[in-house]
Amino acid sequence: MSEISVRPLTPPDGPLYREIRLSALLDSPTAFASSHEEEAPRPPEHFAERLAGKDQSRVWGAFLGQELVGMAGLHSQPRPKLKHKAFVWGVFVRPEARGLGCGRVLFEELIRYARSLERLRHLHLGVAVGNAPATRLYESLGFRTYGVEPVALVVDGVDFDEALMVLDLRS
Ligand SMILES: CC(C)(COP(=O)(O)OP(=O)(O)OC[C@H]1O[C@@H](n2cnc3c(N)ncnc32)[C@H](O)[C@@H]1OP(=O)(O)O)[C@@H](O)C(=O)NCCC(=O)NCCS
Numbered sequence: 387m388s389e390i391s392v393r394p395l396t397p398p399d400g401p402l403y404r405e406i407r408l409s410a411l412l413d414s415p416t417a418f419a420s421s422h423e424e425e426a427p428r429p430p431e432h433f434a435e436r437l438a439g440k441d442q443s444r445v446w447g448a449f450l451g452q453e454l455v456g457m458a459g460l461h462s463q464p465r466p467k468l469k470h471k472a473f474v475w476g477v478f479v480r481p482e483a484r485g486l487g488c489g490r491v492l493f494e495e496l497i498r499y500a501r502s503l504e505r506l507r508h509l510h511l512g513v514a515v516g517n518a519p520a521t522r523l524y525e526s527l528g529f530r531t532y533g534v535e536p537v538a539l540v541v542d543g544v545d546f547d548e549a550l551m552v553l554d555l556r557s
């Protein structure tokens with residue numbers, strides 16, 4: 387079994403990132419606000435741009451050997467009244483690589499980075515109510531639910547509520 391390694395993805399990883407992102411949108415439609423239909427036609431530069439590190443945002447990739455098997459993103463912004471919080475987005479591990487610790491290692495790296503940015507106080511995320519693997523991962527890392535957004539997503543005519551979770555980076 388190959389070792390898990392995690393690193394920030396950068397623009398040259400654009401083609402790899404595009405491939406896993408489109409796979410994720412097909413595999414787990416209720417885990418993403420975006421859809422495969424929306425993103426598949428976008429040009430390669432669009433995916434590379436997401437990896438450019440704008441405003442200290444990052445996307446990490448989890449690798450088993452040379453293969454990109456997972457990803458997680460942190461979105462932050464410099465606006466004065468909002469710069470204390472960041473949002474986790476685009477969390478996915480390929481089905482065949484689940485249960486091996488990739489999700490946990492991705493989050494450990496993401497949280498370590500978030501803590502290194504002194505301006506950040508809270509990490510936010512949303513997870514579909516009933517998504518037990520993701521919810522358990524987040525709770526085990528210290529995220530707590532502070533609310534539920536009713537009908538956060540409608541996927542193929544089915545309503546999904548989303549639990550809103552926050553991690554206090556200074557506790
Ligand atoms: C959620 C997800 C990223 C977890 O990735 P993973 O690499 O399988 O997770 P790990 O192996 O690192 O497991 C970490 C923790 O997650 C939880 N977990 C993982 N799989 C689980 C399962 N099938 N049932 C319950 N809890 C589970 C456990 O708490 C686990 O910790 P433990 O091994 O110490 O018990 C993965 O299941 C996934 O990609 N799911 C589809 C997309 C998705 O739901 N994304 C999140 C959207 S908010």
